[in-house]
Amino acid sequence: MSSGSAGNFEVRSATVEEFAVALSWARDEGWNPGVADLEAFFAADPSGFLMGFDDGKPVSSISVVRYGDEQGFLGFYIVHPEARGKGFGTATWNASMAYLADRTVGLDGVVAQQDNYTKSGFQLVGRNIRFTGVPRLAGLPGPAVKTEAARTGHADQIETLDRVCSGVPRSGFLKAWIFAAPDAVRSTFISIENGDVSGYATIRKCVDGYKIGPLFAPTQQAAEALFQACCAKVQSGADITLDVPETNHKAMTMAQSAGLTPVFETARMYRGSAPEIPWSKVYGVTSFELG
Incomplete structure (x- = not known):
């Protein structure tokens, strides 16, 4: 080209x-x-x-x-x-x-x-609002939903969930995002409800601190459990960033309750027909580069 x-x-x-x-x-x-x-x-x-x-x-x-x-x-x-x-x-x-x-x-x-x-x-x-700061986990209730580290056996359920929440098929990306990097660089957790994967979140090391993205969950309780699992993975006192869709008021409340501060915003825009995305389940977008 x-x-x-x-x-x-x-x-x-x-x-x-x-x-x-x-x-x-x-x-x-x-x-x-x-x-x-x-x-x-x-x-x-x-x-x-x-x-x-x-x-x-x-x-x-x-x-x-x-x-x-x-x-x-x-x-x-x-x-x-x-x-x-x-x-x-x-x-x-x-x-x-x-x-x-x-x-x-x-x-x-x-x-x-x-x-x-x-x-x-x-x-x-x-709009998406970037929240950043050292999380105050004491400000959140204890996990009400079970979480565990994602394994390759969860891949199909994660992919199905991701396609619903992102609005696009991205199998190749997910395999690399979730399973290909060392655990210290990028870790993924799933929430388990009724024996099935109900949500998932990935935390990754950045130039400064860490970012959580995506954070897809059906309820605020599941989102909080995944958020806490991600934060517990990294050293206490590290900055955590979460990019939150402004329309998801529960996600905004969760980020603020955790002590994160809004520092930046972007506009989600589309040329053509926007995909159907259930924004109430998007507590954190994957990245501003890939959606």
Whole structure:
């Protein structure tokens, strides 16, 4: 894939090693990526991570991961500060839209870009609020729902649950996200009710502290149990981040009761028909990059 502007500028699919540069840009932007995100992200769509190169030097990035035959999700839209104002961002955006063609496309847009996304045909569905802080677990009741570490035998039930709560099929990503990383880097817990998997949550190590995502649960009690299981996995005193859909009032209450503070927001937007997502079960989105 290539898309040209003046000079020797091209946009093409990047390798994991090349796209690590974009991860460092995301860190510099204050997005606090996970330390082992890329391998799992690339498992979702190995060709969906594009970079713009000016005379061979990386200057822009965007991820456009395809889910199934009809959906896609956009993230990592960054132009390096030294390369801004030269048209590289527009060319990179155009290449990404060509890659996704006529699919429905979702994104979690930062405030500064939301007007531009609207002009490109994206419509607002809702907002996500990033909560961060050292959790005050004493502020939550004891777990009322059983939780345990996820095992490969739970994979099918987790995948079924994830497809309902995320609105897209993403089997390859889930296998890498849940089972492929060392336990100290990323751990997943499930809630068990009536002998079945009712919810799940993943906590991962980031540049600063940890993020929980996704956190999918049918009730606040199950969500609180999963949240506590994740927090107990890491060292006491570590910062925890949870990205909460604003429309899920129980999730907002849970984050605040745990002592986390709102620090950032994004807008969930779609171009085309948004997938059916039961937001009342989404206590934490998976990531702002992949939805």
